[in-house]
Amino acid sequence: MRLVRLRVPGGLENLELVEEDHPQPRPGELLVRIRACSLNFRDDFVAQGKTPCADGRVPLSDGAGEVVALGDDVDEFKVADSVVSTFYPYWLGGEMTPATKRDIPGESFDGYASEYVCMPAHAFTKAPAGYTHLEAATLTCTRVTAWRGLVVCGKVKPGDTVLILGTGSVSLFALQFAKAAGARVIATSSLEEKLGQLRRLGADTVINYKAVPDWGQKAKDLTDGRGVDQVIEVGGPGTLTQSITACRAGGHIALIGVLTGFAGEVSIPALFSNQIRISGISIGSRDDQEDMIRAITANRLKPVIDSSFPLQEIGAAFKYYESQKHFGKVCLEL
Known part of the structure; x- marks a missing residue:
């Protein structure tokens, strides 16, 4: 599989496209073929080295794709389901606690700028019915933030x-x-x-x-x-x-x-x-994301997408994002 790793000390010139063997799901995990990602302000901070992370970190917190394999003890999903990542994989519901906000994809562990990822099943929700992978990839960070700020709180x-x-x-x-x-x-x-x-x-x-x-x-x-x-x-x-x-x-x-x-x-x-x-407001929980997806489906809402870039042009995508010329999400298609 192809993926991007960020070499310290960061900077767009240190985003490196590499090839590695794809992982296999362990009990409780999904293997997901990532088809699209979207860029966020926090991703840009990581890429520029303003948010410290480990050498070789795979960036990006928002990813969407389809399930290609299941680990043992996974009942909520099936192969070929369209799924989208959650921002806080361990904040499942209720109020945020220090324990539930401890891990963030693309920062404290590898994110979604990768053709395949293995994550715990609770790190995903099903994507809205009728959404493309590109549309679903816009949901995780900014859309859940808007939902929690406006509707939940x-x-x-x-x-x-x-x-x-x-x-x-x-x-x-x-x-x-x-x-x-x-x-x-x-x-x-x-x-x-x-x-x-x-x-x-x-x-x-x-x-x-x-x-x-x-x-x-x-x-x-x-x-x-x-x-x-x-x-x-x-x-x-x-x-x-x-x-x-x-x-x-x-x-x-x-x-x-x-x-x-x-x-x-x-x-x-x-x-x-x-x-x-x-x-x-710091994004939201998995329950918030699922509630939001039900509202999106009921109201037939579609995201505003400005542009998309291929994975190998992730540096150009970040440069365009930083230019602030966009209106809507800047995405990657894998």
């Missing part, structure tokens, strides 16, 4: 107003889930072309945050001064103050990203005086 409901920031894949998936739930969506971007794409995807109102620096107040004004019910906050310290301004009393902020940095000042009185709830 945010409890979005019809009539809510949801503010999404930018056009990253978490925000685009949150837009889809919000519209499926009957919510109104306000979306931001700095590019007119992407604002048009957001409208076509279903955003009710868009704000150019460069043209309107006080976009938090603008979002609040668009709700007749009440404030938005939820914010999908992917920016971090550089945008959090505006997100707090946009929120209604008792509103919810799903804190997901750190695109503007890792630390900053926050107005604590603005939070407690308005009883704003902030949830730190």
Whole structure:
């Protein structure tokens, strides 16, 4: 089989395509022929060496394909099932604990940039019916994040107003889930072309945050001064103050990203005086993923995919991802 290994100290020039014998499943494991992967912000950090990992690590946390062999004691799957990976293979349900978040594919153990992988059966779920492998590969990281932030922790409901920031894949998936739930969506971007794409995807109102620096107040004004019910906050310290301004009393902020940095000042009185709830979101559990897949199937939702690259062009895929020219997921096809 062909696979990619990342040599320390990292960097795209240290992504090495190699050939090795494919593994065999042990009891409780699946052997999966990986057909597609998708790239995420965290994968880029690993590839660049900003997130330390062992020499020779196989990158990427999101993979989809079909089951080709079963180990003993596997009852949930059968050969030829279409499956998709989970981000935390040991977080099966309930609240996260230190034990359930200990292992991450593509970081603490080998990931999915490989034509074949052997993993415990609970490291996968079945893919949505009717999805291609390429579509299924978009689910694991960013889509489950959007689902957990908006639905599990945010409890979005019809009539809510949801503010999404930018056009990253978490925000685009949150837009889809919000519209499926009957919510109104306000979306931001700095590019007119992407604002048009957001409208076509279903955003009710868009704000150019460069043209309107006080976009938090603008979002609040668009709700007749009440404030938005939820914010999908992917920016971090550089945008959090505006997100707090946009929120209604008792509103919810799903804190997901750190695109503007890792630390900053926050107005604590603005939070407690308005009883704003902030949830730190780190992907979700296997149960969350299965619930999300049922919702995707019921609402016939399809992911937004920008482009795909062959496995041997993984370096070019990361360069394109880093250019931020994409709208939707950047993927690999194996």
